[in-house]
Amino acid sequence: MSFEGGELVLGFRMAPVALALSKHRIIHACNDAFATLFRREVEMLTGRSLAQIYPCVDDFAAVVDRWMAPLRERGLFADERFMKRSDGEIFWCRVAGQTLTPADPLALAVWSFTELPTPVHLDGALSRRERDVACHVARGRTSKEIAKLLGLSPRTVEGHRLRLMRKLQVRNAAELNALVEARLV
Known part of the structure; x- marks a missing residue:
């Protein structure tokens, strides 16, 4: 089975799970579910730092230290944490990521986000x-x-x-x- 480029793009965009592709922690692309989860328009997310979805800049800066070893060793990382919607609402979320560039884990990575009930x-x-x-x-x-x-x-x-x-x-x-x-x- 082969897919046309447009079908892959449509599949990414319409996937029922919140997905984002990042380049050096900047959102390169995201799907509609991601935009809905964070209550922003896709256009307002694309090209901007992932920092905008963290409760504060310090959280965004600190998490990279926890990501690097698992991304380098296994190419994968997952945890649960608070994230922030555009209206400021803080919510509990499972974040899973996979690097597409193991030598430089944050150069290109794909992330999924799933809202969870607060512990x-x-x-x-x-x-x-x-x-x-x-x-x-x-x-x-x-x-x-x-x-x-x-x-x-x-x-x-x-x-x-x-x-x-x-x-x-x-x-x-x-x-x-x-x-x-x-x-x-």
């Missing part, structure tokens, strides 16, 4: 802002750092941390960090 200990009655804060807590950020990233006051972030601690039934910030980090990192 039970992070779900329940967590508000969108509490999820944002939990994501940053998992990265070891202080309330002051989180406040700056989210455009909030440090006192507001502390309030969100306290509510997270109550909802997740932990006694202190160290337990909160450990619980969230164990699941997100």
Whole structure:
């Protein structure tokens, strides 16, 4: 069975799973399911950095260290993490990637994204802002750092941390960090 070039392009575009082809972490192509998942138009995603779908630039920068060894060794990488839609909503996602250039893993790679239910200990009655804060807590950020990233006051972030601690039934910030980090990192 052989396919014409147009059929392959149509198949990629209409695939029922969110797919993106990246060149050096820039979206070279993406399909309609990817655009729908991240609530953007394909044209608004293509040619732009994958950083736009991460909760913050620091998360985007940090994840590459975790990707490189598996991509070089096996050509594949997969994990679960928070991602961000264009309207700022943070959601739990399974990300799987395969490099097409093993010598330079990020030169050309294909990625799939699948929205997952938020892990039970992070779900329940967590508000969108509490999820944002939990994501940053998992990265070891202080309330002051989180406040700056989210455009909030440090006192507001502390309030969100306290509510997270109550909802997740932990006694202190160290337990909160450990619980969230164990699941997100």
